[in-house]
Amino acid sequence: MNQRISVVEKILDANDQIASENRAYLEAAGVFSLNLMASPGAGKTSLIEQTIKNLSRDVRLAVVDGDIATSLDADRAAAAGARAVQINTGGDCHLDAIMLRQALGQIDLCEVELLIVENVGNLICPANFQLGTCQNVLVASTPEGADKPYKYPGVYRGVDALVINKIDLLPYLDFDMAYFRRGVQILNPGVVTFPLSCRSGEGVEAWLEWIRESIRAFRARYGSNGMAKHVRD
């Protein structure tokens, strides 16, 4: 058992080292980046579509899409108007920093201000693998049920922002928002939260404004991408 733990720790150490390099590379390039995590079908791709639709006039966007088998999500991001790079994990249940590094090699970062990485649909393993993005975001969804923070604490604990998608379905569900929020507060006190519906558009503006603000704060700290002056500082 100790041997196994030691192997797992070495894998995670190696991943963290490459994640640090990715982070430094993205900061030097002036690219603000998000790692979106969620269970299958919570709405990562829909959120990316909404983000592209609303921000692509002001912000140059690229998407890296992790999937175990298809390019369906990258196709949707590309159709919505973003540069999209597909990572097929070949069955692996999460992205890791090496996969992101390889994907970054396929993107001209001079052309990018905002990079969104869509992780594999899974609430467990992606939480253990830092990619090197500036922020980690979890997309929860109301039909999943209000007990998810309690049952999947790792991913709730580690994120910088939480989207609660599909609030348009609340009238048709027994979703106890107070219980859900209590779980979130225990694990991640004060985390910024965006209840919204990608389908109806309700609440999406607050999410977009958070991205705009985050890009401004990122630039104030790391400088702009020389080619990218679309969001006013």
Added chain:
Amino acid sequence: MNQRISVVEKILDANDQIASENRAYLEAAGVFSLNLMASPGAGKTSLIEQTIKNLSRDVRLAVVDGDIATSLDADRAAAAGARAVQINTGGDCHLDAIMLRQALGQIDLCEVELLIVENVGNLICPANFQLGTCQNVLVASTPEGADKPYKYPGVYRGVDALVINKIDLLPYLDFDMAYFRRGVQILNPGVVTFPLSCRSGEGVEAWLEWIRESIRAFRARYGSNGMAKHVRD
């Protein structure tokens, strides 16, 4: 890379060996068993609650509940009236045959006709680890979206039955049932399918009848559990 594949293959071979032993043990004991797999929040626990509620007068039931952190699901199964054993995977994203073997040691199988194993909420890794149950069942849910068979082919390919939960939400979703079913047919032609709603109860009776029929067929092949004569042959 070859070394990694070889390690993974050895782990899966060892798992399959123990799964075979679990299968033989359950067959010898006359216990029909199901492995329920699904994404987080698709409704595995709700389906188990419905099954206990409707079958526990006729069938002696036990539940083994896999979870990464809590005993919330086992508590719900116990509250619904079944013998429930909790497996905390300690962060692991799936159950394996060794975990099930350990859990079986805590159950008096003479008292059991139907064993339901609730796997960890994850559409990817559980598909790679046979547990040794008689049947594998996938619980899909309509809010997850109709593209899931295409995106998570492994789990759709390997199951003996498919539950499509939350059909009560169909009027409020853009779920393309024909597209979903086409994907299922490509991966798993003719798989028995149960569209239902654990919330409204619609469609649940067909699922229950499938379990009753499966128990009868299992007994015709492997014999009854000596202590268990509740379902008429």
